[in-house]
Amino acid sequence: MIEDGDMQDDSTQAPVESELVASPEPRPAAARSEERPLADLPAGQHGARMGGVFEAVSRGVAFDTEVHATMAGKDCVIEIEQFNLWYGTAQALHSNSMGVPAGQVTALIGPSGCGKSTLLRCVNRMNDLIPTVTTKGDMRLSGDDIYGPGVDVIELRKRIGMVFQKPNPFPMSIYENVVYPLRIDGLRDKRILDEVVEKSLRGAGLWEEVKDRLEDNALRLSGGQQQRLCIGRAIAGEPEVLLLDEPCSALDPIATGRIEDLIQELKGHYTILIVTHNMQQAQRASDYVAFMYLGRMVEYGPTQDLFLNPHLKETEDYVTGRFG
Numbered sequence: 001m002i003e004d005g006d007m008q009d010d011s012t013q014a015p016v017e018s019e020l021v022a023s024p025e026p027r028p029a030a031a032r033s034e035e036r037p038l039a040d041l042p043a044g045q046h047g048a049r050m051g052g053v054f055e056a057v058s059r060g061v062a063f064d065t066e067v068h069a070t071m072a073g074k075d076c077v078i079e080i081e082q083f084n085l086w087y088g089t090a091q092a093l094h095s096n097s098m099g100v101p102a103g104q105v106t107a108l109i110g111p112s113g114c115g116k117s118t119l120l121r122c123v124n125r126m127n128d129l130i131p132t133v134t135t136k137g138d139m140r141l142s143g144d145d146i147y148g149p150g151v152d153v154i155e156l157r158k159r160i161g162m163v164f165q166k167p168n169p170f171p172m173s174i175y176e177n178v179v180y181p182l183r184i185d186g187l188r189d190k191r192i193l194d195e196v197v198e199k200s201l202r203g204a205g206l207w208e209e210v211k212d213r214l215e216d217n218a219l220r221l222s223g224g225q226q227q228r229l230c231i232g233r234a235i236a237g238e239p240e241v242l243l244l245d246e247p248c249s250a251l252d253p254i255a256t257g258r259i260e261d262l263i264q265e266l267k268g269h270y271t272i273l274i275v276t277h278n279m280q281q282a283q284r285a286s287d288y289v290a291f292m293y294l295g296r297m298v299e300y301g302p303t304q305d306l307f308l309n310p311h312l313k314e315t316e317d318y319v320t321g322r323f324g
Contacts (some may be wrong), residue, residue, distance in 0.1 A: 010294035051312040066311045069303030074101040077271040094295045105272045107286035115295040116275040124160040161234030162243040167226035169218035175219045181237045204232030205262045222254025244274040260285045
């Protein structure tokens, strides 16, 4: 299946310099193992304790992600362990670990430039298209090594649908947009294609609005309709996972509400990993939330727990708007 971003020229550009956190070359495992976590400081107003995150970043030392105990034992479709990424010599991701539970919505939150979209794009190896990128660590999809030797990246991406910030329908009909990934795979049976179009557009909540004009150019749709069409195209190949990179950032509140409703309808059928800057959207749309800061995963847990009873003061300060 061809990714939603395959025809988007700017999807593979390296981040601007201001988004990167300068860091030295990767150090040997032995050197990293000698680092000690920083001592906890006084608790916050809701019982949250200082985790030493900001000090650790400033000193360039390691710390462990605060993972809520309720995350233990989850059936995870995506498993990430000690994953690092560099743009040249600038390190953008630092030893991130998390599991993404099956059939649920997991949100990545954090300030601009914290590595949310970079981590998201690692799941389907979009960052491979940037020549200066190097990675270290493990990432698995349903137990299969995403970065293992001999992995067929095209086959991998067929298992992962992706939708970007700005709707990017192809300059062709609504019908051809949806069946594009199937045609690339060589499917020509009109009856099957028709079934996939209706099923996908119903799944994207768009069928009733466009069923009588499937041959219209997709670029004539509204922004919200275009984004739902992109979601329909992403699910046409029945992927295991949907990656949503700020899918509502360019939409008005009404279109945003429709996308959020759609996310709730799709979960259970798909495992969804979404990046959002909108704290209210994260609360409304996700089951689990991971807070990131300057390439580090700070705290990870169930959405309501993380927003109402965060373990770390740094998380509390971010979700309550004290910084970011």
